[in-house]
Amino acid sequence: MKVMKVIEYHERTKHLPNRPARSAGYLDWATEPDPFRSYDGTTPIQLPFSNAVSDANYFDLFTRNNNRFQAFSFTNIAHLLELSMGLSAWKSYSGTSWALRMNPSSGNLHPTEAHLVLPPIQEYNNSGGVFHYNPQSHVLEPRAEFDEQFWLKLEKHFRQKGFLIGLTSIYWRESWKYGERAFRYCNHDIGHAMACLSFSANLLGWKITYLNSLSTKDMEVILGFQKTTWKEFEREEPDLLFFVHKSSQNLDKRGIPSDIIKSFDSLHFKGEPNQLSKDHEDWHVIDEVSSETSKPVTEGVIYHYKEHEYFEKEIPAMSGEGIIRQRRSAQAYDGKTTITKNDFFAILDKTIPRSHSAPFDLEPGDIAVHLLIFVHRVIGLDSGLYFLIRNEEDIADVKQKCHPYFFWKMVHDAPNMSNLYLLQKGDFRREATFASCQQDIAGDGAFSVGMIAKFKENIENNPFLYRRLFWETGMIGQILYLEAEAHSVRGTGIGCFFDDVVHKLLGFDNNAYQSLYHFTVGGALEDTRITTLPPYYHLKKNVRIGVILKMQYPNDLYHNPDSKGEDWPSH
Ligand SMILES: Cc1cc2nc3c(=O)[nH]c(=O)nc-3n(C[C@H](O)[C@H](O)[C@H](O)COP(=O)(O)O)c2cc1C
Numbered sequence: 001m002k003v004m005k006v007i008e009y010h011e012r013t014k015h016l017p018n019r020p021a022r023s024a025g026y027l028d029w030a031t032e033p034d035p036f037r038s039y040d041g042t043t044p045i046q047l048p049f050s051n052a053v054s055d056a057n058y059f060d061l062f063t064r065n066n067n068r069f070q071a072f073s074f075t076n077i078a079h080l081l082e083l084s085m086g087l088s089a090w091k092s093y094s095g096t097s098w099a100l101r102m103n104p105s106s107g108n109l110h111p112t113e114a115h116l117v118l119p120p121i122q123e124y125n126n127s128g129g130v131f132h133y134n135p136q137s138h139v140l141e142p143r144a145e146f147d148e149q150f151w152l153k154l155e156k157h158f159r160q161k162g163f164l165i166g167l168t169s170i171y172w173r174e175s176w177k178y179g180e181r182a183f184r185y186c187n188h189d190i191g192h193a194m195a196c197l198s199f200s201a202n203l204l205g206w207k208i209t210y211l212n213s214l215s216t217k218d219m220e221v222i223l224g225f226q227k228t229t230w231k232e233f234e235r236e237e238p239d240l241l242f243f244v245h246k247s248s249q250n251l252d253k254r255g256i257p258s259d260i261i262k263s264f265d266s267l268h269f270k271g272e273p274n275q276l277s278k279d280h281e282d283w284h285v286i287d288e289v290s291s292e293t294s295k296p297v298t299e300g301v302i303y304h305y306k307e308h309e310y311f312e313k314e315i316p317a318m319s320g321e322g323i324i325r326q327r328r329s330a331q332a333y334d335g336k337t338t339i340t341k342n343d344f345f346a347i348l349d350k351t352i353p354r355s356h357s358a359p360f361d362l363e364p365g366d367i368a369v370h371l372l373i374f375v376h377r378v379i380g381l382d383s384g385l386y387f388l389i390r391n392e393e394d395i396a397d398v399k400q401k402c403h404p405y406f407f408w409k410m411v412h413d414a415p416n417m418s419n420l421y422l423l424q425k426g427d428f429r430r431e432a433t434f435a436s437c438q439q440d441i442a443g444d445g446a447f448s449v450g451m452i453a454k455f456k457e458n459i460e461n462n463p464f465l466y467r468r469l470f471w472e473t474g475m476i477g478q479i480l481y482l483e484a485e486a487h488s489v490r491g492t493g494i495g496c497f498f499d500d501v502v503h504k505l506l507g508f509d510n511n512a513y514q515s516l517y518h519f520t521v522g523g524a525l526e527d528t529r530i531t532t533l534p535p536y537y538h539l540k541k542n543v544r545i546g547v548i549l550k551m552q553y554p555n556d557l558y559h560n561p562d563s564k565g566e567d568w569p570s571h
Contacts, residue, residue, distance in 0.1 A: 002292045002463040007456075007511065009289040010466070013181040014499040015437060023179025024281060031277040033173045035099070035110045036136040037236075039271025044139035045123055045131075047078035049536060054203050058318035058486050061199045062310070062350065062357045064247045069205030072161060072244075074123045076204055077116070078138070080244075083203070083324055084196040085114050086135045087535035097533070101135060103196045104329060104481065106185040106495045111173040112193045113236055115223050116140065117164035119151045130224055130267070137539060144224055144267040153260050158253055162245035165208065166223055167193055168236040171290065172276060175283040178495075183286045185495050187467045188517055190239045191364075191474015192481075192493075196324075198359035199482070201244060203320060208242040208362050213255030213300035221261050224269030231273060233280040237290055239467065242362065254300025295464040303363040305353040311415060312346035315486060323485045330490040330524035333444035337523020339489060341380035344447065345414045347483040347521070348373075348388055351476050352417070359475055365465070367391040368458055369472045370398060372450040372506065372515070374432035376443065377522070382425045385505075386411070389419035394454055403507030431505060436518050437496040445522020446489060450502050451476060455514040473517035484521045494518035 013021040038044075060066050070076050082102075089100045101110060114133040120126050124142060128151040131140040155161060167190055174182035174189075194210075201208050219238035220226050230236075245251055339347075353360035353367050360367075373386040385406075389395045399408055406423040414420045429443035435450065436442035451473040458465040477493045484491035495517065502515040 003460050005292045006289060006459050006463045006466050009183070009285055009292075010511075010514070012285070013184060015181070015496060016500065017498050021179065021181040023177070023181065027177060031176065031279045033109070033170075033176050033276040034274065035108075035173065036134060037113050037132070037170065037276070038134050038136075038274045039132050039141045039143060040274055042132075042141040042143060042271040044134065044137070044141050047081065047138045047140060048075050049138065050079045050082055053319060054321045056203050056320045057314050058320045058323050059310075059314040061202055061320040061323070061482065064202060064207070064356055064358070067202055067205045067247065069246050069248065072119070072163060072206075074121050077118070077163070080197070080200050080204060080206070081114070081133050081135070082138060083200040083321065085112075085133060085193060086138060088325060088327070089535050090533040090537065092531045092533060093529055099136070099535075100328070102324060102327070103189070103193045104327070104478075104493060105189045105192070106174065106493065107177050109173045109177060110189070111169045111171060111186045112189045113168045113170065114193070115166040115168065117154075117166075117222065119155070119161070119163060120148050130222070130264075130269070132271070138536065141271060143271050144264075144269045146267060150263065153263070154256070157257060157260060158243055158245070158251065160245055160249050160251070162243055164222070164241055164243055165197060166219055166241045167239050168223070169239055170234060170236050170276070171283070171286050172233045172280060175281070175286055176277065180283055180285050181495075182283065183289050184470055184516070187239075187470030188474040188477065188493065188495060190467070191471035192478045193474075194240075194362060194364065194471060195359040195475040195478035197242065198362045199320070199324065202247065202358040205247050206244050207247040207358075208244050209251045209254070210362050210364060211241045211243055211254055211256065211300075212363065212365065213298055214241055214295070215297040216294035218256070218261050218297065222256070222264045224264070224267065227269040229272055231275050233282065234273060234276050236273070252302070254302065255297075289466070293464050293466045303365060305355045305360060305367065307355050308352075311349035311417065312342070318486055323482050327481050327485050328490065329481075329492040330441065330522070331527055332525040333441055333520070333522040334525050335444040336377075337446060337489060338377040338379050339446045339487060339521075341378055341413070343487045344375075344378045344381065345417060345420075347480065347487060348420065349417055350479050350483050351388070352390060359479070364472050364475060365468050367472070368454040368469055369476060369516070370394065370452045371476070372452050372502070374428045374442070374448045374450075376429050376432070376448070377446040381411075382422065383427055384425040385423040385428055387421045387423050388417070389421070392419060395419065398452075398513065401506075401508055401512055406507075435497055435501045435505065436494045436520070437498060439494060439496065441492055441520050442494060442518065445520045447522075448494070448520035449480070449518060450497070450515045451517040451519070452506070452513050453516045454512070456511050469516055477517060477519050480519050480521060489521055490524035491519060491521045494520060
């Protein structure tokens, strides 16, 4: 039974203090996957780089009032991609270099790929087509071509102009390092990429809407995956497809009619996926859970979230694009930096979904994730355990499942956030660190978070929601990354945590709710040995990069010898 299989996968991929989830247990550098997918045999089209930073305020990443609609031109599409899925920097240390991207990824392994279905464009002989985005050189790789008539059927269906973007996952990129738990990380990364796309689209006056009625099979047909010759273990799994449209224009469709989907089947798809590794380990439970959580066709649903004022509005002189570009993960925290109570409230408030604000108006589905917060260094707030309810319907249920001794005292001075509660006062730095696989980053920041999802009921209703729960956590993570930067601190996603330690801390004795992702925010310590280079400097003439390291760090920097968790997979 699908449900059982999914729950079984979830259970076996829990990290326990005395047993990590199964992985190779070491890094086999000889089979390290190439972080960049390309489709050999296609003729890449160079996308232009943006030459001016948008003057939109940071707040305009979220709200939609000030962002003037810009045409769906090749240049603007290039800008959307550069700012969401493009490179953000090169890092270099001791003769080795590695690229970072606008979208974060566990272990910097980047399993997420983007594909586009574009209307006829001058830059492609006035044809439309299906393209793969390769961020390494910021190019579109044309995989299939169609004429205007073909496109007009789609435009007529959506009753407006726009285009499609699909996100897919290459599980092997993550399982190479993280083994069986990698499926979870791939879906966190999808959630991060969803939010990245939504924010960047907003700056152009565009909105992305998740086409929630489509099945995984439909997406495969549209992206030509059933006509692609995949290398064993390196297949891309379609996750979701967005329609990108004018922000100010409502979209009443959440699917694509089957006759239009079928017409993609008649296209000729070019390009052979590059080989990522010369050898692989077979993590078959990932293929199983992927298949059990693949999505059937469902009724299209339009989701509405509550509309409410933001706690903090415009931050003067804070550029939205600037914050996107400067976002980084912290490797370590100083154990000192504090944030104010107001900044803390402002950060949390942005994670609450609103109907006409990015990123949640892409409509990931029913809101199912709440935040357990370990407050360590917030001025004006007692240290302790807090809980932010993001969907009011769950409050009684969550309370009932938690330890009876928790206060559930509403934090009254958090305007518009009536659902922030103090559970227990105290110093929880050790508990936070321990719960996050003994990673010091969870205790040395101003606060850290466990994302608690309504689990059993969702999975039992629809096993495909397993992926979606992780997407929601990834979206929250992306907001926290940007909010941290906007408030002069730094965030880091935490995929490595002891699942049941968190559940025990809350008093859960079943899987009605599960912690699916952690996050930490605080004052970062910079590693001054590492130099930073511009994102696309490698494309300039006469530039030679030393050994390109595909992962985050050379080995000696990656493992902190002082860390108690050194025997653990680093995430
Ligand atoms: C889903 C996810 C899980 C992560 N887990 C951890 C973690 O457990 N520990 C850690 O130090 N960093 C973690 N990171 C941070 C990544 O290592 C980081 O995003 C990646 O190296 C890219 O660097 P950047 O975020 O600066 O672009 C995680 C990031 C993501 C997106």
